[in-house]
Each structure stands twice: as C-alpha cells, then as structure tokens.
Amino acid sequence: MNLILIAIDACRGDHLHCNGYPRETSPCIDQLAAEGSTFTDVTPAWPYTAISYTSMITGWYPFNHKMIANPHGVHNANDFLLDETIWSIAQVALDAGYRTASFDSLLSFWSHSKQFVRGYQHLFNPTTDSKGVSKSQLPAEAYIGEITHWLERFKDEKFFMFVHYWDTHQPFVPPERFKRWTGTEGWKLRTAADGVEVYEGVGPKAKAEEPKNLETINGYDGEVLHADHYVGEIVKCLKAQGIYDDTAIIVTADHGELMVEGPVDSVKFCMTGTWHPTMNIPLVVRVPGIDAKVKTSKALMHHVDIAPTLCDVLGLEWPDVLDGESVLPIMRGEKDKLRDAVIGMGTYGHVPQRFIKTADHKFMVNLRPEPYAEQLERLMKTGWRILWPDPPKVELTDRKTDPEERKNLAEERPDLAKKMAQLLDEELKAKMRGPDPFRPEMRERIWMGESLWN
Numbered sequence: 001m002n003l004i005l006i007a008i009d010a011c012r013g014d015h016l017h018c019n020g021y022p023r024e025t026s027p028c029i030d031q032l033a034a035e036g037s038t039f040t041d042v043t044p045a046w047p048y049t050a051i052s053y054t055s056m057i058t059g060w061y062p063f064n065h066k067m068i069a070n071p072h073g074v075h076n077a078n079d080f081l082l083d084e085t086i087w088s089i090a091q092v093a094l095d096a097g098y099r100t101a102s103f104d105s106l107l108s109f110w111s112h113s114k115q116f117v118r119g120y121q122h123l124f125n126p127t128t129d130s131k132g133v134s135k136s137q138l139p140a141e142a143y144i145g146e147i148t149h150w151l152e153r154f155k156d157e158k159f160f161m162f163v164h165y166w167d168t169h170q171p172f173v174p175p176e177r178f179k180r181w182t183g184t185e186g187w188k189l190r191t192a193a194d195g196v197e198v199y200e201g202v203g204p205k206a207k208a209e210e211p212k213n214l215e216t217i218n219g220y221d222g223e224v225l226h227a228d229h230y231v232g233e234i235v236k237c238l239k240a241q242g243i244y245d246d247t248a249i250i251v252t253a254d255h256g257e258l259m260v261e262g263p264v265d266s267v268k269f270c271m272t273g274t275w276h277p278t279m280n281i282p283l284v285v286r287v288p289g290i291d292a293k294v295k296t297s298k299a300l301m302h303h304v305d306i307a308p309t310l311c312d313v314l315g316l317e318w319p320d321v322l323d324g325e326s327v328l329p330i331m332r333g334e335k336d337k338l339r340d341a342v343i344g345m346g347t348y349g350h351v352p353q354r355f356i357k358t359a360d361h362k363f364m365v366n367l368r369p370e371p372y373a374e375q376l377e378r379l380m381k382t383g384w385r386i387l388w389p390d391p392p393k394v395e396l397t398d399r400k401t402d403p404e405e406r407k408n409l410a411e412e413r414p415d416l417a418k419k420m421a422q423l424l425d426e427e428l429k430a431k432m433r434g435p436d437p438f439r440p441e442m443r444e445r446i447w448m449g450e451s452l453w454n
C-alpha cells in the first residue's frame with residue numbers, strides 16, 4: 001500500500017461540502033470521503049503552520065515536541081527547532097523501505113525547520129527558484145506537473161508522499177475558472193446564541209454582506225475549489241498509472257481561517273486565536289481495502305492522530321511513543337470515539353490560549369500577557385493593541401447550540417466552568433511529558449510578532 005498525505009494550508013473543515021457546507025466547494029475530496037470517511041470535528045495542533053505540521057508529522061502535541069512558535073518571525077528560532085531525536089512520518093516510512101517524496105515549501109521558513117526534510121529521498125520545494133531565492137506561495141498548478149511526473153516514474157515502488165497546497169492561504173484570489181460565487185449563494189442563515197443573525201460557517205450576516213468581506217469570503221471558497229481540483233488531478237494520475245487501488249489518501253490541513261466571525265469581532269481574515277474557525281480542519285481518509293462503514297464521524301479527533309493512522313495503514317511500527325491513535329477503527333465501525341475530550345492550544349496575538357472541548361462544551365483559558373511586557377509595548381506602538389483587544393480570561397461555550405462560540409457562559413454556569421477547568425488541567429497533566437513550554441521563563445523567550453501570518 002502507498003500513502004499520499006495532502007495538506008491544504010488554512011483549509012477549514014467546515015467549508016468542505018462533504019462536511020455539510022452548502023456550497024459545492026470540494027467535489028474531488030467529497031468523492032474520496034464517499035469512498036472512505038470524513039471526520040467533521042478535527043482539532044489542529046495550533047492555529048499556525050509550522051507548529052501544526054510538526055504535530056502532524058511527529059504525532060506529538062506541541063507541548064511535547066516543543067515547537068511552539070512559527071519560525072518565520074522568531075528571531076531566536078533556533079531555540080524552537082524540533083529536537084532531532086523526535087521521529088517523523090517520512091523517517092519511519094523510509095526506514096520501512098518506502099520511497100519517500102515531499103512537494104512542499106515548509107523548509108522555506110527562515111529557520112529552515114529540518115523536520116520537513118528529514119526522511120525524504122525526493123524533496124521538491126515549489127517556492128524556491130533555481131538560485132535558491134524564496135518566492136511567495138505558488139498555486140498548485142505550478143507544481144502539479146512535478147507531482148504527477150514523480151508518480152509516473154515511481155509507480156512500481158511502494159511510496160509515501162507528502163503534498164502541501166497553499167491555495168486556501170491568503171490572499172484569496174483564485175484563478176478565474178474557480179471564481180464560482182459572487183454573492184451569498186447557498187449560505188444558511190441562523191440566529192446565533194447571542195441573537196445575532198449569522199451565516200453558518202461564515203459569520204454575522206451584516207459583516208459578511210459588506211462588499212469587501214463578501215469578495216474575500218467568496219474568494220476563499222473559490223480557493224477551496226481550486227485546491228480541490230488539484231487533489232482531483234492527483235487522483236486522476238493515480239488512476240491513469242493503475243495504482244489508485246494500491247494508494248491510500250489522507251486529506252487534511254494545518255489550521256483553519258477566520259472569516260468575519262469569532263468572539264472578537266475586530267479580527268478577520270487571518271489565522272489566529274483558538275476559536276472554532278481556525279481550529280477546525282478537514283480529515284478525509286480513503287484507504288483501499290478498508291470497509292468504511294462510518295462515512296461521517298463526529299468523533300473528537302486531533303492532528304496527533306494522523307501519524308498513528310499512517311502507521312496503521314502502512315503496517316509500520318513507530319519507534320517511540322505517539323500521542324494520538326489511528327482513526328481506522330472508527331472508519332470500520334469498531335469504535336465510535338477515540339477520546340471524551342480533546343485539548344487545543346495556540347496564541348491570539350500576544351495571548352497564549354489553551355482549551356478543552358467535549359462533544360457538548362468548550363472551555364478556553366486566555367492566559368494573561370504580563371510576561372510579554374516588552375513585546376506588548378512594541379505591539380501597542382504599532383497599533384496592534386487596537387487590533388487585538390484582550391479576550392475574556394475564560395470562555396465557556398455550548399457547542400451544540402452555539403457553534404460560533406458567541407455567548408460566554410462562564411459567569412452564568414460557574415460549576416460547569418470549574419469542572420471543565422479541572423478537566424483541562426487533568427488532560428494537560430496526563431498528556432504532557434516534560435516541562436510546560438508555556439511556563440513564564442519560556443514565554444519570555446518568544447517573540448510572537450510576525451509569526452501571526454502563517
């Protein structure tokens with residue numbers, strides 16, 4: 001069995017048609033979901049790129065692999081590179097005799113995070129030209145030819161391939177042929193828990209309908225369609241080479257994206273904070289030979305489940321512990337969940353956040369930014385203080401009635417808030433192997449600055 005892991009940067013799980021989004025943004029991914037399973041409640045490791053990809057490929061939570069800042073804007077990034085003793089997916093596959101290839105530009109982070117190279121025999125970095133100059137994020141059409149060429153060349157070998165598409169990342173300007181929506185077509189209107197009218201998966205109606213916002217959101221959906229098309233091109237190539245039935249495909253993302261939503265209304269169109277829009281990603285798993293009885297699962301999943309799933313699909317032994325579990329038993333209908341609660345974390349501007357989510361509730365702690373005094377001063381000088389108002393200290397939301405996380409129940413239901421806080425504490429203690437990277441002396445070493453934009 002071969003395996004292709006496709007990650008679409010900043011692709012929200014709830015903007016895929018197979019996950020319930022009314023617009024047909026994802027016909028090719030929908031087809032994979034129909035042949036396998038889609039998971040609709042998947043929490044990424046972090047709302048930023050490098051950190052999440054590191055969890056995806058190591059199977060470890062950020063507090064265990066300890067990459068807790070995007071190395072783009074971190075001037076002391078060497079302190080935050082992955083420990084070389086921590087295993088990655090490609091290394092494990094390579095050791096088991098798989099040919100390994102990566103088509104991604106994650107190495108182009110300033111610090112050249114080596115975990116995105118380790119274990120790959122073939123590495124195509126689509127954002128670096130022949131002189132080694134880094135370009136901006138190229139669209140999928142710029143390197144689909146490299147991907148299909150590689151598949152044609154190595155179709156007779158067993159392989160593991162990683163593909164990273166940037167199309168759903170800002171800016172949201174899809175090619176003409178993917179500009180399908182111009183207005184509010186298809187969106188479902190509902191009254192949110194705080195009484196505001198919202199479009200599901202988009203945000204407050206009034207804001208969404210502002211012409212500039214409408215253009216951006218429609219552009220985003222066009223970009224989902226754009227990336228989806230190039231998922232389809234890979235499938236087409238596999239079929240043409242006669243290896244589709246020998247190749248498992250996993251489609252996911254590193255984090256989501258804010259539209260005009262989130263409890264802090266002044267923030268939009270950027271991937272920051274650990275509210276629903278950024279912390280909901282796709283996970284579509286299609287494995288030939290697996291009888292996927294469960295087509296759509298609402299089980300609480302996490303990035304750390306991807307590496308164990310890959311091991312399960314390919315029959316590999318991971319040489320170390322893993323924080324997650326394989327999703328295959330859920331697909332087969334042997335289990336209906338992997339966990340009762342899932343933890344998440346990240347940062348919102350200068351505010352470190354962590355949360356715990358059950359099927360019914362989400363409880364989030366917004367840590368105070370005191371340790372960031374110097375950084376905060378700089379942020380205020382640049383006007384960021386205005387853009388990034390402090391969120392409340394804790395937020396408790398009802399996931400069933402308030403998926404938009406608009407109504408904070410923390411004061412109204414103190415007992416539940418306390419219980420969830422305890423649960424969060426217990427989960428963190430149970431999962432953390434070593435010191436908390438968010439402890440004050442570590443926080444002081446991080447400059448979050450420009451790291452917000454990936």
Ligand SMILES: [Zn+2]
Pocket residue numbers: 009010048049050254255454
């Ligand atoms: Zn990203």
